[in-house]
Amino acid sequence: MSRLGLLPTSGETACRCQGSEVLGDDGFEAGLMPSGKVNMQEMIVPAVPQSSPVDLEDPKYYLNRELSLLEFQRRVLEEAQDERNALLERVKFLAIVGSNLDEFFMVRVAGLKQQIAAGVLELSTDGQTPAAQLTAVRAAAAQIITETRRCLLDELIPALAAAGIHIVAYHELSQAQRAEADDYFRETVFPVLTPLAFDPGRPFPHISNLSLNLAVLISRKGEDHFARVKVPDSLPQMVPLRSSDGGTREQGDATGPEQYFVWLEEVILANLPSLFPGMKILEAHPFRVTRNADLVIQELEADDLLETIEESVRQRRFGTVVRVTVNTAMPAEMLEILRSNLEVDPKDIYAVEGPLALSRVMALYNLERPDLKEAPFQPALPAALESPFDEKMLFSTIRREPILLHHPFDSFTPVVDYLETAARDPDVLAIKMTLYRVGRNSPVVRALLRAMEQGKQVAVLVELKARFDEESNIHWARALEREGVHVVYGLLGLKTHCKVALVVRQEGNSIRRYVHLATGNYNPVTAQLYTDLGYLSSDEAIGADATDLFNYLTGYSAKKDYRKLLVAPINLRERLESLIQAEIEHQKRGERGHLIFKVNSLGDKKIIRLLYEASQAGVKVDLIVRGICCLCPGLPGISENIRVVSIVGRFLEHSRIFYFRNGGDELIYLGSADLMPRNLNHRVEVLFPLEEPKWVRYIRDQVLPTYLNDNLKSRLMRPDGTYIRLSPDGEDRVNSQSWFLRHRTDKPGR
Secondary structure: OOOOOOOOOHHHOOOEEOOOOOOOOOOOOOOOOOOOOOOOOOOOOOOOOOOOOOOOOOHHHEOOHHHHHHHHHHHHHHHHHOOOOOHHHHHHHHHHHHHHHHHHHHHHHHHHHHHHHOOOOOOOOOOOOHHHHHHHHHHHHHHHHHHHHHHHHHHHHHHHHHOOEEEOOHHHOOHHHHHHHHHHHHHHHHHHOOOEEEEOOEOOOOOOOOOEEEEEEEEEOOEEEEEEEEOOOOOOOEEEEOOOOOOEEEEOOEEEEOEEEEEHHHHHHHOHHHOOOOOEEEEEEEEEEEEOOOOOOOHHHOOOHHHHHHHHHHHHOOOOEEEEEEEOOOOHHHHHHHHHHHOOOHHHEEEEOOOOOHHHHHHHHOOOOHHHOOOOOOOEOOHHHOOOOOHHHHHHHHHHOOEEEEEOOEOOHHHHHHHHHHHHOOOEEEEEEEEOOOOOOOHHHHHHHHHHHOOOEEEEEEOOOOOOOHHHHHHHHHHHHHOOOEEEOOOOOOEEOOOEEEEEEEEOOEEEEEEEEEOOOOOOOHHHOEEEEEEEEOOHHHHHHHHHHHHHHHOOOOOOOOOOOEEEOOOHHHHHHHHHHHHHHHHHOOOOOEEEEEEOOEOOHHHHHHHHHHHHHOOEEEEEEOOOEOEOOOOOOOOOOEEEEEEOOOOEEOOEEEEEOHHHOOEEEEEOOOEOHHHHHOEEEEEEEOOOHHHHHHHHHHHHHHHHOOOOOEEEEOOOOOEEEEEOOOOOOOOHHHHHHHOHHHOOOO
């Protein structure tokens, strides 16, 4: 990733670099606000004198998005390597890396390979061909894959064993444990297995996406034969076993039986003779296939988008192979059988030590070991909505003042209450809502179904193209349609990503609209795991904009003049660009120009160029970017006034915040959009203004400074796209997420 090879800028020397070392999790002392190192009212940054014009179109000023995404996986891996994190939290982070890498190959690597196959020669923003990118991606991914196995085998498994959780190889089991494993195989596993032979009369079997398999070489009458056995994913991948001696562990306050596990594939390998009686097993090794899983939907030719999506999901498991993972002991002859029949490039075969599917270690996180996890917490409720909850007062409460929810520190319950109250309230006439990722067993969808039963008009846009949530969304779309809900599936060529729930209510002789807008999905499960912001308001202009938005989504509307909302692809890009340009003009007039953007990803070249221009003019630019960042901070004369940090911690940073100092007349927007071409050009996104003074102060004086002052879970981005961790070095120790947890009851409105 260090393509530019530039040294850290002067702004990085204020904190001591620690590589990937983590210095703890203490955060602030109780009751203290952030240390104040970031003050939005201070500092006029001088414009950077330019001796000669700089070509901001030059690819050397942009980073590759694929490599930047892999850098994010490194940061997640750091959390698994961090000994100051609770042990099972480290296991969880490692499983997340494994799952993220699976998706990276299924989508991003698959996309590069498709471009190469199609003869695409268009260069990426950083000036690379698809072939050059693929070469770089393979090298970077291979290194991360190696590091993940080293973390598991050398760090986590020994630490788990010391805590009484043993992952034991089959050959290391005691005699009693081996007998137990073999009994489990005979009674539970054997009936599920289906060995598939490969010979002139039987073609090479289809290997489904992300399936774990055993490649078996057997001998019969002097002839060698190949067979494949699929490791069933319907069974626990880690087989629990009893302790061989009934021993107990004593660790601090935790006492209980030792826990033993053996990988399912090892149990099957040990019992292969029962699958191939009368034959000699010469070799047997696990392998795992990753296929192209990005949906290709010919919308213009689809009579029914729902049916098209259903078929595309079914076809996903038949996509072309983009990666084969094997163990290092697999012999060359067996590798060649796989390579030739799976039609895979040798460069796409990854040989690793240990288990092939790291995502499976997430099973350990479900163990009842609270001593090895983060302490649970109780999300807060706004004072006006605290128990006992009176649903008759909900709408009057929102009318009195808008409510800002900061999840997961604030409960998601008010959002569900808002929809359930609307469903039961006889004065509510209609509910309109967008659904992107709602998960299974959704109380949000149940509330919509109840509203339909109560005779409300209910219209729902279900985004069927929400990657890897298509099946769940198809299920809910069918359920809603069966009950008579007006269900639409979005606009042609656009993915609907905005989060909006509009309630239309009869109040006396007039109609009033209530709106919930958010940065995150209507999913109570992820609302406990992601940081997001939600806003309940009865603002008339926002309500009218929401009505126009749904007319755009469900009918025919070419409306361009939204009152307050910024809507992609209609006016969001234009408005963001104009606001950045305005900040540049404020700076040129002697104002303190300051931009703070908190997003998941930053990859749009036009936005990056404008941020470079802002930096050159002297505008102070603070970027909190969780994942992809294609901007190079700290380049002399170009981006030396830009600082980029990435925070990876207990919760997934998911909220999007856009702060413009705007000559002292500050503007804050929240919403669903990242700064990527897809969000600005090819999705329906919404940013909404935060205008209530109390909530403006909360975001400006608490939320953003706390993130920017984080020196425990934050990484500082260097010009070459790599990241360094910072040490407090005598300063206040700031873990932003821990601070929000400790101060969740101090939020305004409490």
